Amino acid sequence: MACPPSLFVARQLELLEREREEAIAQTELLRTCRSPQTLQRHGLALLALQVIGARTGLGGQCLLELGPAVAGGRFPPHQIRPNDVVLIERNDGTGDASGSKSGVVWRISDARLIVALDTELPDGWGDRCRVATQPVYSTVLGRMRRSLQRLQRRIEENDAATLLDVLLRGHAPRFDYRVKIEQWLDPSLNASQRAAVQLAISADHLALVHGPPGTGKTYTLTEIIRQYVQRGKRVLVCGPSNLSVDNLAERLAPHKIPMVRLGHPARALPSIVEHTLDAQTRNSDGGAVLVDVRRDMDAALARLPRCKKHSERRNIYNELRQLRKEYRRREAKLVEELVGNARIILCTLSGADSRQLQGQTFDVVVIDEAAQALEAECWIAMHRANCVILAGDHRQLPPTVLSNRTRASVERSVLATSKDPAVFTLDVTLFDRMLAQHGDTVKRMLSTQYRMHQDIMAFPSLRFYANELTADDAVRARLLSDMPGVDATDDTTIPLLWIDTAGCGWLERVEEDVRGRSGDSRFNPGEAGQVVRHVRQLVEAGLPAESIAVITPYNAQVAHLRDKLRERYPQLEIGSVDGFQGREKDAVIVSLVRSNDTGDIGFLADYRRTNVAITRPRRHLCIIGDSETVGKSDQFYRQWYEWMTEHAEIRYADANDDGEDE
Numbered sequence: 263m264a265c266p267p268s269l270f271v272a273r274q275l276e277l278l279e280r281e282r283e284e285a286i287a288q289t290e291l292l293r294t295c296r297s298p299q300t301l302q303r304h305g306l307a308l309l310a311l312q313v314i315g316a317r318t319g320l321g322g323q324c325l326l327e328l329g330p331a332v333a334g335g336r337f338p339p340h341q342i343r344p345n346d347v348v349l350i351e352r353n354d355g356t357g358d359a360s361g362s363k364s365g366v367v368w369r370i371s372d373a374r375l376i377v378a379l380d381t382e383l384p385d386g387w388g389d390r391c392r393v394a395t396q397p398v399y400s401t402v403l404g405r406m407r408r409s410l411q412r413l414q415r416r417i418e419e420n421d422a423a424t425l426l427d428v429l430l431r432g433h434a435p436r437f438d439y440r441v442k443i444e445q446w447l448d449p450s451l452n453a454s455q456r457a458a459v460q461l462a463i464s465a466d467h468l469a470l471v472h473g474p475p476g477t478g479k480t481y482t483l484t485e486i487i488r489q490y491v492q493r494g495k496r497v498l499v500c501g502p503s504n505l506s507v508d509n510l511a512e513r514l515a516p517h518k519i520p521m522v523r524l525g526h527p528a529r530a531l532p533s534i535v536e537h538t539l540d541a542q543t544r545n546s547d548g549g550a551v552l553v554d555v556r557r558d559m560d561a562a563l564a565r566l567p568r569c570k571k572h573s574e575r576r577n578i579y580n581e582l583r584q585l586r587k588e589y590r591r592r593e594a595k596l597v598e599e600l601v602g603n604a605r606i607i608l609c610t611l612s613g614a615d616s617r618q619l620q621g622q623t624f625d626v627v628v629i630d631e632a633a634q635a636l637e638a639e640c641w642i643a644m645h646r647a648n649c650v651i652l653a654g655d656h657r658q659l660p661p662t663v664l665s666n667r668t669r670a671s672v673e674r675s676v677l678a679t680s681k682d683p684a685v686f687t688l689d690v691t692l693f694d695r696m697l698a699q700h701g702d703t704v705k706r707m708l709s710t711q712y713r714m715h716q717d718i719m720a721f722p723s724l725r726f727y728a729n730e731l732t733a734d735d736a737v738r739a740r741l742l743s744d745m746p747g748v749d750a751t752d753d754t755t756i757p758l759l760w761i762d763t764a765g766c767g768w769l770e771r772v773e774e775d776v777r778g779r780s781g782d783s784r785f786n787p788g789e790a791g792q793v794v795r796h797v798r799q800l801v802e803a804g805l806p807a808e809s810i811a812v813i814t815p816y817n818a819q820v821a822h823l824r825d826k827l828r829e830r831y832p833q834l835e836i837g838s839v840d841g842f843q844g845r846e847k848d849a850v851i852v853s854l855v856r857s858n859d860t861g862d863i864g865f866l867a868d869y870r871r872t873n874v875a876i877t878r879p880r881r882h883l884c885i886i887g888d889s890e891t892v893g894k895s896d897q898f899y900r901q902w903y904e905w906m907t908e909h910a911e912i913r914y915a916d917a918n919d920d921g922e923d924e
């Protein structure tokens with residue numbers, strides 16, 4: 263039996279609070295240990311900006327336009343992205359920190375940054391400012407906490423909703439198999455995809471679609487959503503990231519179903535821009551009136567910089583306040599109409615808490631990438647329906663949890679089945695919990711994959727997917743040498759290669775943290791040399807650098823590899839394994855980094871990370887690592903290496919080879 267619902271929710275609340283404290287502590291650490299200049303060097307801040315203008319956006323928000331203070335200047339390299347929460351601070355030499363404001367990045371280009379603020383910048387602000395990223399946790403965690411508190415109330419009131427019974431009270435999920443699919447809207451679906459659609463459509467309250475890498479999860483969800491709509495149902499489609507939501511929106515867009523994508527349109531793909539609430543509001547009949555009010559607001563905003571007198575400025579602020587009120591009233595009415603008429607609403611999980619969805623209910627909530635979402639985040643959306651379809655892959659990485667750095671996450675399959683709420687950690691997802699609680703009857707796994715050469719697929723299939731994956735004919739034998747312009751060489755004609763660095767003495771090194779102490783991250787210059795060599799050989803064989811990704815579990819190795827490779831191969835993608843989840847490339851080189859005498863493998867012990875790393879390539883996977891270190895005390899890595907010796911090519915690195923010369 264599962265743990266008592268109210269205890270479970272109380273424990274989740276406690277864990278969220280710990281997460282909030284950790285997020286605050288980390289931000290503080292950044293702020294206290296690093297100067298603004300250092301933050302800018304790390305891509306977390308942009309300094310010396312000037313206010314270029316302000317106009318009105320959706321919701322009557324103030325869209326503040328910023329650019330480099332130097333005329334014709336460009337921003338330095340940075341990591342600021344649309345939807346990031348940023349803090350705008352005045353930087354006019356007065357040293358006055360008052361008036362700093364939090365906003366959301368709307369758009370960002372080489373020389374322009376537009377930030378959405380709830381109100382204008384305070385009166386008296388100088389034109390000079392700087393911007394620094396802030397963890398979004400504060401907003402998202404707040405929404406999660408509210409959703410759990412609501413859940414707690416529903417449990418106390420004994421809410422009879424059967425979704426709660428299945429998700430929290432251990433009742434078995436029910437399926438009505440009389441619900442048959444008369445016509446496949448997408449006839450190209452394969453047998454396992456059809457089985458998943460059938461299960462989802464028959465579910466009274468809960469069904470899981472397990473989608474291993476490249477198996478067409480998005481394809482399948484599209485059919486599920488369309489089948490629901492055809493049955494007259496209203497569907498809320500969510501995912502933890504904007505990208506997950508946009509991928510589905512893009513697949514649904516051609517089918518002409520009334521749908522609305524909520525959230526900032528900044529990152530919307532061109533094909534779905536017309537479905538964003540922002541665009542639909544503008545293009546509707548009522549939108550013309552809004553445009554008029556918006557014009558009045560922009561005109562008032564434009565007058566502001568010219569007013570020197572305090573009283574004049576105060577009058578303009580009063581005028582703006584009235585106009586904003588009017589704008590919000592009219593807009594709310596329009597939004598209610600648009601949202602109310604839509605059969606499909608798409609938004610991030612935390613976006614399901616937005617005011618545009620106030621009072622809205624749905625027949626079903628579909629959650630993509632559910633194995634990467636915190637359970638509390640899922641509840642934000644799940645309060646709106648009595649049936650939920652979860653799609654994901656619990657064999658890949660779970661959501662990032664700041665407060666949980668222990669090996670507990672590795673052992674979470676044990677935790678997920680426990681009755682003791684004290685052992686739950688935040689990265690035990692709802693997807694995990696439901697599988698542990700209800701078993702395989704509640705899920706269907708997609709088993710044909712459309713990404714990897716069959717040899718690349720074979721080990722992950724064996725180890726993570728009960729050997730049930732098959733490679734579609736179109737991909738099963740494709741090699742790099744089959745690509746146009748690529749020569750057949752020793753490297754391009756093999757799908758699997760391990761460059762073994764055992765015995766080379768290339769020991770891992772520890773990166774210093776922000777305080778100059780030994781940090782968590784590691785790098786390995788010897789391995790990096792082998793990466794350089796392999797990239798060079800592939801490119802010399804005619805493979806474009808943009809078809810190659812170099813990935814590694816450690817951020818310090820990412821930075822080290824970027825230093826070595828970026829200039830020579832600007833198109834080459836170099837990143838962390840975690841950041842590459844959900845992506846694919848023709849050739850993928852994985853640098854394992856760990857090399858020591860004790861066999862310490864750190865967070866490589868989370869095999870889900872290894873699974874993500876080795877399932878990214880289409881045609882060629884090259885592992886660079888020390889087989890002795892990783893296999894010393896870890897059975898998984900020992901088995902993997904043994905398997906590789908039978909099925910892949912093993913090359914032994916030369917200790918005198920730094921990868922730079924022929």
Ligand SMILES: Nc1ncnc2c1ncn2[C@@H]1O[C@H](COP(=O)(O)OP(=O)(O)OP(=O)(O)O)[C@@H](O)[C@H]1O
Nearest residue numbers: 450451452473474475476477478479480481712844
């Ligand atoms: N039934 C099918 N017939 C032919 N191709 C398919 C089919 N299903 C999926 N594909 C192809 O497989 C690829 C992956 O599909 P999709 O993007 O839906 O996968 P996914 O499982 O969501 O991916 P990820 O591994 O990133 O989660 C796509 O290029 C798609 O064209």
